[in-house]
Amino acid sequence: MSRYQHASFMTSAARPGQFVPDRGREVAFAGRSNAGKSSALNAITGRRGLARTSKTPGRTQLVNFFSLGSDARLVDLPGYGFAKVPETIRRNWRHLMQAYFSQRSSLSGLLVVMDCRRPMSEGDRQMLDLARQAGCPAHILLTKADKLSRGKAQAALLAVRRQLEEAATVQLFSALRGTGVAEARGALDDMLGFKKRAPETE
Ligand code: GDP
Numbered sequence: 001m002s003r004y005q006h007a008s009f010m011t012s013a014a015r016p017g018q019f020v021p022d023r024g025r026e027v028a029f030a031g032r033s034n035a036g037k038s039s040a041l042n043a044i045t046g047r048r049g050l051a052r053t054s055k056t057p058g059r060t061q062l063v064n065f066f067s068l069g070s071d072a073r074l075v076d077l078p079g080y081g082f083a084k085v086p087e088t089i090r091r092n093w094r095h096l097m098q099a100y101f102s103q104r105s106s107l108s109g110l111l112v113v114m115d116c117r118r119p120m121s122e123g124d125r126q127m128l129d130l131a132r133q134a135g136c137p138a139h140i141l142l143t144k145a146d147k148l149s150r151g152k153a154q155a156a157l158l159a160v161r162r163q164l165e166e167a168a169t170v171q172l173f174s175a176l177r178g179t180g181v182a183e184a185r186g187a188l189d190d191m192l193g194f195k196k197r198a199p200e201t202e
Contacts, residue, residue, distance in 0.1 A: 003068050003194065004185055007045040010065040010073070016099040019063065024071025026106045027191045030127045031113035033079035036143040039175035040113045041066075041076060044184055051076050061092055063100060072192050073106075080123040101130040109137050109191025111184075116142035116156045116172065120163060128168060139187040140164075141173040141180065 013019050031037035038051035050066065064076040077100070078093060085093075101107065110131040114124055119142055131138045142160060145153045153172050160170050169187060173180035188194075 002046070002185060003072075004044050004074075004188070005046045007047060007050060007066045007068055007074060009050070010067050012062040012064050014062055016096070016103060019100070019103070020065045020073070022104055022106050024073070024106055025108040025192050026065075026073035026075050026104065027109040027111055027188055028075040028077050028100070028107060029111045029113060030077045030124075031079055032081035032115070032118075032121050032123055034082075035079070035113050035115045036175055037076070037079060037113040040141055040143055040173060040184070041074065043173075043175040043178060043181055044188070045074070061089060061096060063096065068192070071106075072194070074188075080127075081121055097127075097130060101134045104134075107134055107136050108193065109139065109188070111139050111141065111188070111191075113141045113143055113173075114160075116145050116148055116153060119156065119160050132165070132167065137191060138168040139184075139191070140168065140170040141184060142170060143173040143175060145172040145179055146174040146176050 010020055011018065029037055029041055041051040042048055051064065061078045063078065066074045068074065078096070080093060110127060112124055112127050114120065128138055140160065142156055148156065157170060157172055164170060171180050171183050173184060
């Protein structure tokens with residue numbers, strides 16, 4: 001069983017004062033609303049109901065912390081880029097993200113989930129910038145890869161790879177098919193400092 005299958009919900013924070021203690025290492029998941037972030041978290045942890053898909057995109061401004069045991073965590077950041085969100089909520093999102101990225105010494109990596117048909121939105125670039133400023137590596141999941149032909153998915157992958165600066169990696173992913181789950185766990189292992197294990201013990 002993979003470590004990720006032991007993920008358990010810790011808390012939801014609506015403001016920085018509610019973040020869990022800043023110990024050990026954590027990797028944050030970011031993504032535009034509806035990109036497939038909750039589905040990716042659920043596929044990687046193998047826990048269908050771990051991250052709940054929101055009924056009202058962009059309105060749930062919570063940072064959700066999940067424990068992987070021994071001071072390692074996955075963090076679900078609120079989605080962005082939903083057109084109908086009022087300015088007050090947008091401002092709150094910016095404040096929460098700035099606080100999160102500037103305060104967390106345990107932040108060891110950022111995973112950005114992008115719909116492979118609409119990658120690298122303005123919000124996605126902002127998240128990559130925040131990661132760069134915080135000095136942490138970024139890994140991109142181009143999800144819903146099942147929606148594209150093999151050729152088009154490869155082309156999307158290469159196009160994003162060409163736009164990236166150093167310290168960011170990118171892969172194709174499909175929560176629906178389970179494509180890329182092992183590769184995503186490998187990227188998380190690197191960022192969380194987990195030692196590689198023999199595949200048969202996963
Ligand atoms: P979030 O808002 O980023 O958390 O997105 P969700 O995980 O709630 O997914 C948004 C929508 O995309 C839902 O209808 C999902 O069923 C769908 N979805 C998510 N991942 C995939 C995928 O890999 N393939 C396909 N075909 N649909 C997906």
